[in-house]
Structure formats: C-alpha cells, structure tokens
Amino acid sequence: MRSEELIQPRPEGPYCPAGDFYIDPLRPVARAVVTHAHADHARSGSGHYDVAAAGLGLMRERLGQDAAITARGYGEAFRMGPVTVSLHPAGHVLGSAQVRMELDGRVVVVSGDYKRDPDPTCAPFEPVPCDLFVTECTFGLPVYRWPPMERVIDDLLAWWDDCARRGMPAVLFCYALGKAQRILAELAARTGRTVHLHGAMLRLVEQYRQAGVTMVPTVPVSESARGRDFAGELVLAPPSAAGSTWMKRFGKASTGFASGWMQIRGNRHRRGYDRGFVVSDHADWPGLLASVAQSGARQVRVTHGDSDALVRYLREQGVDAAPLHLPRERDAESGG
Amino acid sequence: MQRFAGLYAALDGTTSTLAKREAIAGYLRDAPAADAAWAVHVLAGGKLRRLATATELRRALAEASSLPDWLVETSHQQVGDLAETIALVLPPGDGSLDDRPLHAWMEHDLPALAKLDPERRVATLQAWWSALPPGQVFLLNKLITGALRVGVSQRLVVQALSAWCGQPTDLIAHRLSGEWRPTPAALAALAAPAQTDEHLADRPYPFFLASPLEADPASLGDRHDWLAEWKWDGIRAQLIRRDGRCRLWSRGEERLDGRFPEIEQAAAALGGDAVLDGELLAWDADVDRPQPFLALQKRIGKRLPGPKLLANTPVRFMAYDLLEHAGADLRGQPLDARRARLAALLAGADAPLMLSPALDAPDWPALAALRQHSREARTEGLMLKRRAAPYRVGRKRGDWWKWKIDPHTLDAVLLYAQPGHGRRAGLFTDYSFGVWDGDELVTVAKAYSGLDDAEIARLDRWIRAHTTERFGPVRAVEPLQVFELAFEAVQPSGRHKSGVAVRFPRIVRWRTDKKPTDADRLDDLRRLATG
Numbered sequence: 035m036r037s038e039e040l041i042q043p044r045p046e047g048p049y050c051p052a053g054d055f056y057i058d059p060l061r062p063v064a065r066a067v068v069t070h071a072h073a074d075h076a077r078s079g080s081g082h083y084d085v086a087a088a089g090l091g092l093m094r095e096r097l098g099q100d101a102a103i104t105a106r107g108y109g110e111a112f113r114m115g116p117v118t119v120s121l122h123p124a125g126h127v128l129g130s131a132q133v134r135m136e137l138d139g140r141v142v143v144v145s146g147d148y149k150r151d152p153d154p155t156c157a158p159f160e161p162v163p164c165d166l167f168v169t170e171c172t173f174g175l176p177v178y179r180w181p182p183m184e185r186v187i188d189d190l191l192a193w194w195d196d197c198a199r200r201g202m203p204a205v206l207f208c209y210a211l212g213k214a215q216r217i218l219a220e221l222a223a224r225t226g227r228t229v230h231l232h233g234a235m236l237r238l239v240e241q242y243r244q245a246g247v248t249m250v251p252t253v254p255v256s257e258s259a260r261g262r263d264f265a266g267e268l269v270l271a272p273p274s275a276a277g278s279t280w281m282k283r284f285g286k287a288s289t290g291f292a293s294g295w296m297q298i299r300g301n302r303h304r305r306g307y308d309r310g311f312v313v314s315d316h317a318d319w320p321g322l323l324a325s326v327a328q329s330g331a332r333q334v335r336v337t338h339g340d341s342d343a344l345v346r347y348l349r350e351q352g353v354d355a356a357p358l359h360l361p362r363e364r365d366a367e368s369g370g
Numbered sequence: 371m372q373r374f375a376g377l378y379a380a381l382d383g384t385t386s387t388l389a390k391r392e393a394i395a396g397y398l399r400d401a402p403a404a405d406a407a408w409a410v411h412v413l414a415g416g417k418l419r420r421l422a423t424a425t426e427l428r429r430a431l432a433e434a435s436s437l438p439d440w441l442v443e444t445s446h447q448q449v450g451d452l453a454e455t456i457a458l459v460l461p462p463g464d465g466s467l468d469d470r471p472l473h474a475w476m477e478h479d480l481p482a483l484a485k486l487d488p489e490r491r492v493a494t495l496q497a498w499w500s501a502l503p504p505g506q507v508f509l510l511n512k513l514i515t516g517a518l519r520v521g522v523s524q525r526l527v528v529q530a531l532s533a534w535c536g537q538p539t540d541l542i543a544h545r546l547s548g549e550w551r552p553t554p555a556a557l558a559a560l561a562a563p564a565q566t567d568e569h570l571a572d573r574p575y576p577f578f579l580a581s582p583l584e585a586d587p588a589s590l591g592d593r594h595d596w597l598a599e600w601k602w603d604g605i606r607a608q609l610i611r612r613d614g615r616c617r618l619w620s621r622g623e624e625r626l627d628g629r630f631p632e633i634e635q636a637a638a639a640l641g642g643d644a645v646l647d648g649e650l651l652a653w654d655a656d657v658d659r660p661q662p663f664l665a666l667q668k669r670i671g672k673r674l675p676g677p678k679l680l681a682n683t684p685v686r687f688m689a690y691d692l693l694e695h696a697g698a699d700l701r702g703q704p705l706d707a708r709r710a711r712l713a714a715l716l717a718g719a720d721a722p723l724m725l726s727p728a729l730d731a732p733d734w735p736a737l738a739a740l741r742q743h744s745r746e747a748r749t750e751g752l753m754l755k756r757r758a759a760p761y762r763v764g765r766k767r768g769d770w771w772k773w774k775i776d777p778h779t780l781d782a783v784l785l786y787a788q789p790g791h792g793r794r795a796g797l798f799t800d801y802s803f804g805v806w807d808g809d810e811l812v813t814v815a816k817a818y819s820g821l822d823d824a825e826i827a828r829l830d831r832w833i834r835a836h837t838t839e840r841f842g843p844v845r846a847v848e849p850l851q852v853f854e855l856a857f858e859a860v861q862p863s864g865r866h867k868s869g870v871a872v873r874f875p876r877i878v879r880w881r882t883d884k885k886p887t888d889a890d891r892l893d894d895l896r897r898l899a900t901g
Contacts, residue, residue: 176437177445177458181504200389297458299382300450300795304823309383343444350438 037166037333040117040135040142043360048144048168048337052137053114056080057144067119069146070130071096072211084112086121088157089129091241092211108157124148125159126315127212128245134162143329144168147338149314150321151180154219155212155247161328168335168358169326172316173294174344180294180318186311187220193290193309194227198266203284207273207307208292210235212315214270215242217292218249230255230264232271232280255283276307294318326353373401374409374472375505381520390522394530403554404473410560411552412513413520414527420516421484422491424452427511430492431456434499447843450795453511457504467501476552480513535561544572574608574619575645575693575701576763580753580770587773588734590754597705597757598729598737600749601772602688603663604651605670609687611637611644612697626650629673632680633687636720644715645694646687647761648726653686660748662861689716690726690753693761701761708761744775745859751775777856778898780872780890781881783811784851787833788844790818798833798845799826803853803875805868807892811849812868814895815857820877829880852884853877860898870895 039052047059055065062079069075071092078097085093087105097103106112108131111120121131126147133144143164150159190206197204208214214235219242221229228251231239236254243249255269264284273291275281291307294314302310317325322344326334335358336345348355380393394413398406412418432442437459449455470479483494495514499507512518525539528546532539537560545560590596606621616634618626627634630650637646652665665683669675692712693701700708709728716725729752731737737752744751751774759769782803790799800818804811821829832851839846856878863871872895881888 175445175448176435176441177449177455179458179461298449298795299454300791304795304797306385308385343441347438347441 037140037142040137040140041144041166041168041335043358048358048360050114050117050135053117053119053135055084055114057133058146065114067121067133068093068097069124069133069144070127072127072147075146084119084121086123086129086131088245089127089131091244092127092129092238095237095241108160122160122162123157125150125153125156128156128215128242128247130156132160132162134164140165142166142168143331145170145325147172147316148325149317150324151183151314151318153216153315154223155215155242159325161325163330165331166333166335167326167329167331168337169322170316170338171322171336171341171344172338173314173318174322174336174340174342176319178294178297178314178318179320180297180314181312183220183313186313187224189309190217190221190290190311191224193288194268197268197288200288201265203264203267203269203287204290205269205271205281205284205287206290206292206311207271207276208313209315210272211238213292213313215239215247215249216315217270217313218252219247221250222248225250227251227268228253230258230267230269232269232275234272234275235270371470371472371475371502371506371509372468373397374405375503375509377409378509378520379505381522387526391526391530391533394522394527395533398530398534402471402473403557405471407552407554407557408472408476410527410531410546410557411550412518413522414524414546414550416550416552418513418516418518419484421480421514422495424515426488426492427452427456427495427515430495430499431459433492434496435459443842447789448796450789450791453508453515453517456499456511457508460499460504460507462504463500463502463507465501465503467498468503468506475510475513483514531560537561537563540573572610572612572617574610574617575647575761577606577608577621577647578691578762578770579765580755580772581765581767583754583771583773587737587754587771590771593731593733593737595757597709597755598731598740599690599726599753599755600729600744600747601751601753601774602649602651602660602726603748603750604649604660604666604688607648607650607687608693609633609637609644609646609648609689611640613643614638626670629669629675630685630687631675632685632722636687636722639720640723641715641718642696643694644692644696646689646712646723647691647693648687648689651686651688652683655684662748684722686722686724688724688726691761703760704758705755705761706757741773741775777858777874778860778872779854779856779878780805780895781852781854781884781888782815783849783886783889784847784853785811785813785849786844786846787829797826798830801853801877803855804849805890805892805895807868811886811889812892813866814868814870814892815855815866815872815875817853817855817875817877820855821880825880849886852881852886852889854879854881860895868892868895 040050042049046056046061046063048057055067056063057067058069058075059066064081066080067084071089076093076096082102083097084104084106087107090105093103106121108123109120111118116137118136120134122134124130124132124146126149132146135142141164143162145168147170148159194204218229231252231254233256239252289307290309290311291305292311292313294316295301296310297312332354334348334353334355337358337360341357345355345357377393377397381390384390428442432439445459446452446455483491528539528543531542541564542560550556608619610617616637620626652661654661669683669685672679689712692708695711713725716723729740731740741752754771754773756769782805784801785804786802787798788800790797802813803815804813833845833847836848837845838848855875857872857875859873860870861873
C-alpha cells in the first residue's frame with residue numbers, strides 16, 4: 035500500500051485513485067470533495083460534492099442551489115469505494131475542512147488551507163494523526179509569525195478613532211469571505227458600532243449570521259443616501275474595489291488592507307494603502323511547523339506558494355518532505 | 371523607547387504630511403526633553419554611527435533563532451531589510467526593556483555596545499532582542515546599523531518643531547543647522563523666542579529654477595534677447611559673503627560650510643560682500659573642463675577634506691548670477707545688469723571662483739550646433755536665460771530654460787534579476803542587461819527604474835517562470851526580453867565582463883516588439899566610449 039493510491043497530482047487537481055474522487059478540482063469532475071468555499075477551491079460544474087456541513091450555506095452560494103451536495107459532519111466517516119473519508123476542521127473559514135483518507139490502515143490527510151490562530155467564526159483546526167500530511171504553505175518563511183489578534187484589533191480601533199478625529203472615512207480592504215466576517219466578529223467583542231459593507235460582502239455576511247456567528251451590526255453602503263458623508267465610519271470592501279469608481283463616494287478616505295502580506299514593510303508601502311493590518315487565515319511559520327509535528331506524519335507534501343524553504347527545512351529536520359506540484363498556481367497575492 | 375517606537379510607527383503608517391507633522395508635534399509635547407532632543411536629532415537626519423556590522427547581526431540572529439544560515443538568508447531576501455528580518459523572525463521579547471528611555475539607549479547603551487569585542491556584542495544584541503517587542507527590535511537595529519530612515523524631510527521636522535513651540539520655521543531651521551547637539555538645553559534653545567533677526571543673515575535666497583525646453587528654441591524669439599550658457603553638471607549652490615563671513619548652501623538647503631575651503635578662501639578675498647548663485651564643480655585644470663560628476667561626489671562626502679583630496683580633486687564655483695552686492699538685493703534688476711556686476715566683481719578673483727561664460731553663437735541654428743558639443747564640454751546641454759528678466763523665486767516658466775542634450779539609447783537583453791529593497795522588497799526589480807559581443811551576450815548595465823508598477827509585477831512573474839539558474843538571490847533568466855535603455859555616457863568598467871559600463875542607465879520602455887537578435891552590439895558602445 036503506497037500513498038500514491040490515496041493521493042496524486044492530476045491536471046484537474048489532487049486526485050484519490052483508490053476512491054476515484056478529486057479534492058478541490060479546477061475543472062468539472064464526477065465526484066469532488068471540497069475543503070472550503072473560496073472561489074479557487076470551490077468550482078461549480080462537478081457531478082457531486084462532499085463538503086463539511088458547517089459550510090453548506092456558503093457552498094451553495096458558490097456551487098449553485100441545484101448542485102448535488104452531500105453535507106458531512108466533522109469527523110463523520112463515509113466511504114468512497116474502498117476508502118474511508120472524513121472531514122475535520124481546518125480553522126481557515128466557516129466550514130473549512132481537512133480531508134482524511136484511510137485505506138488498509140494507511141492514512142493521508144490533505145489540509146486544504148488552514149490556520150492555527152483562534153477565530154470566532156469557525157471551528158478550530160484539529161490535528162489529525164496520519165502517515166502522509168499534505169500541507170499548504172502560503173506563508174512558508176520564519177518571518178511570518180502572526181501578532182495576537184487582540185493587538186491588531188487595538189490598532190484597527192485606534193485607526194478608526196483617528197479617522198473619526200480627522201473627519202475621514204476609514205476604508206478597510208479585506209477578502210469578502212472569511213477575513214471580513216472574522217474582523218466583524220472580533221470587533222463585536224470590543225464595540226457595538228455599525229460597520230458599512232461593500233455589496234460583494236452582503237450575502238456572505240448573512241450566511242455567517244445564519245450560521246450563528248456574532249458580528250457587529252452592518253449596513254450596506256448602497257443603502258446610504260446619495261451624497262452621504264461617511265466621515266468617521268468604518269467601511270469594509272474587497273481589494274478589487276480599491277481605486278474603482280465605487281470609492282469616489284468616500285472622497286478623501288484613509289485606506290487600510292488586512293492581509294498576512296502586510297507583515298512586511300515593503301509590501302505595506304508598495305501597496306500604497308495608508309495602513310496595513312496583519313490578519314491572515316493561513317498558518318504562519320510556527321503554525322506550519324506545529325501542524326506538521328502534531329500530524330505525526332513521516333511523509334510531508336507541501337503545496338501552494340513558495341514551498342522550497344519549508345521543504346528544505348523539514349528535510350534537514352529529518353522529515354521526508356517534498357513539494358507536491360498542483361496545477362493550481364495561485365497568485366501569491368490572492369490568498370493572504 | 372516605547373514612545374519613540376510609537377512615533378516611528380505613526381510616521382511609517384501614513385503618507386499624509388499633515389498627519390506626520392501632527393504626530394511629531396504630539397510626540398514633542400508628550401516626551402521628556404532628554405528623549406525628545408534625541409528624536410529631533412534622528413528625525414532631522416542627524417548622523418548615527420554604525421555600531422555593529424551586518425555580519426554580526428546576521429550571526430546573532432542565526433544563533434538566537436536556531437535557524438540555519440540559508441534560511442536566515444532566504445528570509446532576509448524576502449524582506450529586503452536585515453533589521454526588519456530580525457524583528458520578524460525572533461519571537462516577541464518579554465518587554466523587560468520596554469520602558470528604557472530613548473536617551474539612555476543613545477547616550478549609554480549604544481555607545482557601550484560599540485566598545486565591546488564582537489563576541490560580547492553579539493551576546494548583548496541577543497539579550498536586547500529578547501527583552502523588546504518587535505517594533506522596538508526593528509528600531510533598535512536601525513539605530514545600531516546607523517541606517518534609520520524615517521521618511522520625513524528636514525523641512526517637515528522644522529514645521530513640526532514650529533507647530534510645537536510657536537517659533538517661525540526659518541528661525542528653527544537656522545538653529546538646527548550645523549552641529550546641533552541633542553540635549554534638553556539645546557531643545558529648549560530651539561524653542562526660545564528670537565532675540566534678534568541676525569539668523570536671517572545666514573540664509574540663502576530662494577533659488578530660481580529653470581524649466582525644461584520642449585519647444586523649438588526659435589519659438590523663444592530673437593536669439594539676442596537670450597543669454598546662453600552651458601548647463602553645468604555639478605551641485606547648484608549659493609555662496610554667501612556677508613560682513614566678511616562666508617556660507618555655502620546647496621539647493622537642497624544643506625549647509626556645505628567647511629567642505630570646500632578653496633571656495634571659502636576665494637570668497638573671503640573678494641572685494642566686498644556678495645551673494646553668488648552658481649554651480650560647484652570638480653575641475654580638471656589641465657584641459658579646463660569639469661571632471662566627471664563622480665569626482666565631485668568624493669568631495670561632498672568629506673566634511674574636512676585632506677590635502678591630497680584637495681590637490682587631486684580641486685573644486686570650482688562656476689558663478690552665473692549675482693543676487694546681492696554690498697548689501698543691496700539685486701534680484702529685481704535685469705539679468706544683463708546683474709551679469710555685468712558679477713563679471714566686474716570676479717575680474718580679479720582667485721581661480722576657484724569662475725564666471726560661467728556666455729556662449730557665443732549668432733543665431734539659433736549655430737547655438738543648436740554648439741549644443742551638440744555639450745558632452746565634450748562635460749556639460750548636460752545649454753541654459754537659456756532671458757536677458758531682461760529679474761531673478762525669480764522657484765520654478766517659474768518663461769525666463770529660464772534648460773535645453774538638455776538627448777540621452778543615448780540602446781536596446782539590450784534582460785539577463786539577470788535580483789529582488790529589490792525597501793518598497794520593492796520581494797519583487798524582482800534590479801535588472802542586468804546585456805548586448806551582443808559576437809554571438810555572446812555580455813552585461814553592460816544594471817538598471818532599477820523606468821518601469822511602472824504594473825510592468826514590474828508582470829516582469830516579476832515572467833522572471834519567476836523563466837529562471838534558468840540561481841546564484842543566491844540572483845536569477846539568470848532566458849535571454850528573451852528586450853528593453854530600450856537610456857544613458858548619459860559610456861565609461862570603461864572592471865565590473866562588467868564587457869569592459870564598459872553605461873552611466874545613469876534607466877529603462878525607457880519594454881520592447882516587446884523586438885527579438886533578442888535585434889539588441890545592440892558591444893562594438894557600437896565601445897565606439898561611444900572612445901568618442
């Protein structure tokens with residue numbers, strides 16, 4: 035029994051030959067297990083999907099109301115041919131999952147995207163013992179060590195107050211799924227102030243509310259009267275809105291960006307935002323190492339991002355590590 | 371240092387000059403005078419000594435983090451800044467040195483660090499890092515390497531000081547110039563009301579700046595209404611002699627006193643007080659033309675030049691205007707009148723004071739022909755100044771034009787790329803270009819600028835996908851992309867395989883329409899070097 039029977043790269047995406055299914059396929063396939071609802075992982079058109087029940091609402095947003103989806107509880111075992119499959123919390127976004135596959139006593143876990151920092155919007159990452167661990171590696175260098183979220187929220191609130199003092203809107207760019215809701219939920223622990231939302235975030239925030247996540251009150255920017263003064267208000271918008279005509283309504287606004295890439299000063303300056311906030315839904319370097327160690331895996335395969343450093347470092351620590359080249363070449367800037 | 375780290379973060383986190391000024395003024399109000407004095411020193415670009423080498427810092431980091439050297443190096447490449455890499459890689463310290471005031475670091479701890487042997491210095495650095503939060507680790511490292519750049523101009527610091535203490539900016543600029551020692555007493559003196567207006571005697575007049583001439587010079591009208599001079603490639607400066615005392619100010623409002631003693635001596639020997647506008651040039655007396663700008667840089671860097679440097683690289687003040695004479699402000703007079711008085715004043719002056727000659731060409735075509743010889747004269751082209759015009763303030767179009775020579779251009783192939791630093795960290799932005807030597811491509815230029823952000827991002831992706839070899843941070847790429855480079859001159863060089871290097875290379879455009887075989891040949895460049 036070799037691991038290649040449980041996982042191997044294919045043009046369509048990671049494939050499990052023994053169970054004849056794909057994980058997060060790029061193109062339509064007969065049977066897919068999808069780890070989470072980000073657009074580059076959840077693609078419509080496949081015959082049947084297995085997803086974590088906690089993310090079903092978000093998955094329907096992405097895959098369509100008519101898609102054939104089976105929702106699985108975390109830890110619930112189900113069969114794909116001879117393979118026993120189960121989904122386990124990845125702590126990345128609401129409903130995100132690691133995929134555990136077992137055949138003849140051999141266990142492979144595909145992490146999907148994950149993080150180890152606490153997040154009030156989703157179940158925490160669960161270490162799953164395995165023989166082969168396929169880990170993501172978006173931030174695979176020791177310079178990526180996330181600050182405590184509490185301090186980031188301190189900075190965010192201070193910025194918001196400062197903008198209010200200057201009579202400017204504070205426009206924070208962040209990804210519409212996951213990051214936005216995490217920030218809104220973290221803010222809820224500290225303030226009851228209302229936050230304004232870009233249209234692209236409305237349905238996703240609603241999905242989180244339906245899933246029982248507590249967030250600060252929100253109001254769509256589009257419901258504000260034309261010519262409304264947003265001075266002193268906090269506005270959340272996806273990065274694609276930066277520099278668009280949509281921004282004109284805010285006049286002279288202070289802009290911020292919430293991303294793991296903001297850890298590096300050069301990135302902060304290059305992006306041209308006034309402020310950078312280090313918030314990531316991916317594992318930092320200590321998180322990657324801890325997860326590899328806790329998996330107990332003797333073999334580690336590394337996907338995403340610049341895997342060279344992590345692979346070499348693990349090898350020097352005596353781990354059988356290698357890159358797993360997937361067709362998905364994600365833009366390094368998109369996943370932070 | 372906590373408060374200073376907060377100020378640094380505030381300055382680093384905004385692009386608004388207003389917000390920066392408020393942040394500095396706010397800090398000055400809150401901070402104890404002993405710390406505030408040091409903050410002013412650092413913000414105003416005061417000199418910091420380098421107290422530890424980059425090698426020592428790298429070693430201290432590798433030990434403290436227990437990471438292998440290659441991973442420290444890879445991290446450094448990704449971040450582009452060693453001080454920042456250290457702050458990011460190490461776990462946050464316990465904060466036990468959080469409250470140590472800035473002046474204690476600057477006056478006690480850091481000077482003591484410099485006196486330790488390398489072994490103990492590395493251990494001390496590690497102890498400090500483990501006792502400070504990341505923001506302060508970064509700042510401390512910057513102070514230790516003497517490379518703290520805060521991104522505020524001296525003018526902005528002066529404005530913030532003015533907002534803080536209510537004294538006028540020119541008074542504060544004056545008090546801050548020269549050797550300002552960061553002590554509470556000096557800070558109090560900065561903020562004290564003015565006793566007299568004596569400080570104004572030291573100040574230069576605002577410079578009149580020329581605009582680039584884009585139109586046909588014939589559109590300026592009669593050639594005889596215009597004075598034509600060489601456009602000198604040196605440092606624009608005002609030489610001020612008042613009450614027999616000399617001051618030298620660069621256009622960047624930097625005091626250059628002491629750096630060019632031959633100029634000051636010549637000014638002291640003049641027949642009377644005067645304020646001259648002109649250009650500092652390193653001079654080649656044998657052929658009576660400037661030395662390359664590179665030579666002048668040796669002099670700028672030296673606060674007190676030694677006799678050997680003075681002999682090898684003599685400096686001249688090429689005067690082209692007289693703004694004040696015997697106490698009278700001449701700026702309202704026409705240029706012709708000012709020039710006449712300047713010529714008379716300099717008639718018997720010592721050699722270091724020269725009069726920028728009026729170029730003798732009867733009409734525009736003749737002047738255009740003369741302009742073709744600018745490079746031989748080691749100048750950047752011509753200046754055209756309206757003879758009837760007063761000396762204006764700032765960049766006012768219409769009376770002073772710079773008619774620069776066009777740069778050379780060449781088509782070259784991208785051969786190597788390296789990640790940039792600071793704002794461009796993590797992106798491949800430093801490029802090496804080559805031209806054909808027979809059927810081989812040899813490097814002749816490195817260029818950093820000329821592409822916009824979108825092109826840089828596109829080229830960065832291309833480089834990552836077309837890397838053929840890696841040498842540390844440097845990547846060799848497939849020789850496929852052609853770029854048009856502009857440059858000023860060709861010089862012999864030992865740094866490039868080709869034996870030549872081009873001066874001031876910059877990218878004009880990405881020639882996606884050209885194939886590598888269309889790139890220029892080394893022989894053509896060699897001809898320019900000899901020509």
